[in-house]
Amino acid sequence: MYNFNYYRPLSLEEAAQVLSAASDGKLMSGGMTLIPTLKQRLANPSDLVDLSEIADLSGIEAKGDTVVIGATTTHAEVADSEVVKSQIPALAALAESIGDPQVRNRGTIGGSIANNDPAADYPAGLLGLGATIKTDRRQIPADDFFTGMFETALEEGEIVTAVSVPIPKKAAYAKFPNPASRYAIVGVMVAQGPAGTRVAVTGAGPGVFRVAKMETALEKNFSANAIEGISVPAKGLNADMHASADYRAHLVGVMARRAVTAAG
Amino acid sequence: MPTVSMTVNGQPAAGEVEGRTLLVEFLREHLGLTGTHVGCDTSQCGACVVHVDGKSVKSCTLLAVQAVGTEVTTIEGLATNGTLHPVQAAFKEHHGLQCGFCTPGMVMSAVDLLSQNASPSEPEIREWLEGNICRCTGYHNIVKAIDAAAQAMKG
Ligand SMILES: Cc1cc2nc3c(=O)[nH]c(=O)nc-3n(C[C@H](O)[C@H](O)[C@H](O)COP(=O)(O)OP(=O)(O)OC[C@H]3O[C@@H](n4cnc5c(N)ncnc54)[C@H](O)[C@@H]3O)c2cc1C
Numbered sequence: 466m467y468n469f470n471y472y473r474p475l476s477l478e479e480a481a482q483v484l485s486a487a488s489d490g491k492l493m494s495g496g497m498t499l500i501p502t503l504k505q506r507l508a509n510p511s512d513l514v515d516l517s518e519i520a521d522l523s524g525i526e527a528k529g530d531t532v533v534i535g536a537t538t539t540h541a542e543v544a545d546s547e548v549v550k551s552q553i554p555a556l557a558a559l560a561e562s563i564g565d566p567q568v569r570n571r572g573t574i575g576g577s578i579a580n581n582d583p584a585a586d587y588p589a590g591l592l593g594l595g596a597t598i599k600t601d602r603r604q605i606p607a608d609d610f611f612t613g614m615f616e617t618a619l620e621e622g623e624i625v626t627a628v629s630v631p632i633p634k635k636a637a638y639a640k641f642p643n644p645a646s647r648y649a650i651v652g653v654m655v656a657q658g659p660a661g662t663r664v665a666v667t668g669a670g671p672g673v674f675r676v677a678k679m680e681t682a683l684e685k686n687f688s689a690n691a692i693e694g695i696s697v698p699a700k701g702l703n704a705d706m707h708a709s710a711d712y713r714a715h716l717v718g719v720m721a722r723r724a725v726t727a728a729g
Numbered sequence: 730m731p732t733v734s735m736t737v738n739g740q741p742a743a744g745e746v747e748g749r750t751l752l753v754e755f756l757r758e759h760l761g762l763t764g765t766h767v768g769c770d771t772s773q774c775g776a777c778v779v780h781v782d783g784k785s786v787k788s789c790t791l792l793a794v795q796a797v798g799t800e801v802t803t804i805e806g807l808a809t810n811g812t813l814h815p816v817q818a819a820f821k822e823h824h825g826l827q828c829g830f831c832t833p834g835m836v837m838s839a840v841d842l843l844s845q846n847a848s849p850s851e852p853e854i855r856e857w858l859e860g861n862i863c864r865c866t867g868y869h870n871i872v873k874a875i876d877a878a879a880q881a882m883k884g
């Protein structure tokens with residue numbers, strides 16, 4: 466790992482200031498992705514700005530018909546939250562399925578979505594639930610936030626502060642995990658509620674995507690049978706030592722049906 | 730160089746480190762607490778698990794500077810006055826180790842589990858150990874030891 470200057474600001478303003486003053490600054494939340502990246506010398510920031518001590522960025526709150534989750538809230542906190550478990554159990558279960566207990570104790574929702582790993586769970590969760598991502602500059606609908614492989618709509622130095630998730634009528638997440646890392650080989654969030662009927666897929670393609678045909682079918686009839694015959698084309702899907710593109714395409718159907726059944 | 734200070738196994742600990750110094754390096758090289766192991770150094774194996782403010786974390790994936798002001802517990806801090814912690818005693822009793830390399834991380838991880846769930850089922854124990862890899866035991870006796878420790882701790 467190359468060396469860097471380390472800062473742990475106590476306010477968002479201070480964080481933005483330190484970051485803009487740095488020649489090549491980088492934000493850090495849980496460090497569960499960033500520290501392994503630094504160890505491999507795939508990044509060489511001059512300054513690290515640790516967001517973990519900014520009190521406003523952490524915590525979970527029910528606000529009207531949404532649940533608002535601060536950016537530095539850990540996966541373990543989301544999984545254990547009474548608010549999330551009672552209002553959006555599918556999201557608590559998704560958080561519980563990430564990695565292992567030690568990764569969940571440090572990794573955060575803000576870090577996960579800012580990183581937008583094509584096999585990460587939260588991108589499917591937030592797109593499927595029709596969430597809005599709040600930053601220090603604006604609010605971005607999940608539909609516009611996840612723009613591609615490890616790519617998001619975030620601008621240089623923009624800081625995710627929270628996500629606002631509409632409480633669905635029903636929702637479930639089904640994942641076929643990589644047996645070693647628990648990242649999604651394919652993961653599907655299915656939800657029906659204020660954000661409409663949504664099917665969002667992670668792990669299968671270069672980035673999270675929705676399946677419009679399934680959504681239309683589920684709108685008419687929310688049952689696993691309704692999407693039985695609907696497949697996604699394998700062309701353009703990921704293929705690696707864990708699963709071929711054809712197999713991933715097949716898994717999208719299986720996971721979507723499992724999620725619909727679980728959502729009830 | 731940044732100066733870090735934290736509480737380690739109940740004692741104040743301080744030292745000068747680089748920004749990039751990992752918590753596990755600080756523990757092993759600055760404080761001489763070599764009970765915490767480095768297996769993979771890539772956040773996968775759990776040999777380096779310690780507690781920070783009571784929660785299990787991988788100390789190879791945490792900077793020493795991130796732990797400033799926290800309470801860190803390592804495997805060396807579990808026994809009290811020479812008496813093994815019930816989880817340590819159960820690993821010994823039930824042959825929950827062979828080479829012992831993974832053991833400090835396994836024990837620290839198990840202690841965290843039992844602090845949240847006093848009577849985990851066998852599947853819950855196995856699921857909790859997702860981040861702890863053992864190349865020797867096949868896990869069976871580790872799971873048995875954790876189950877026995879849970880019984881013992883309930884008294
Ligand atoms: C062994 C292991 C298994 C894992 N398994 C899974 C899994 O099954 N599913 C899954 O989804 N993930 C998995 N992960 C990834 C884990 O969820 C990470 O926690 C997550 O991807 C990144 O979160 P973080 O808080 O650690 O971010 P960091 O590592 O701190 O940061 C990641 C990136 O986001 C940027 N960033 C961080 N916070 C913000 C912010 N508030 N605003 C703007 N940019 C920000 C950073 O600059 C950096 O580029 C795993 C990781 C490990 C090590």
Ligand code: FES
Pocket residue numbers: 766767768769770771772773774775776777778787788789790
């Ligand atoms: S050495 Fe830390 S997880 Fe393997």
Ligand code: FES
Pocket residue numbers: 825826827828829830831832862863864865866
């Ligand atoms: S006892 Fe040898 S690695 Fe677990």
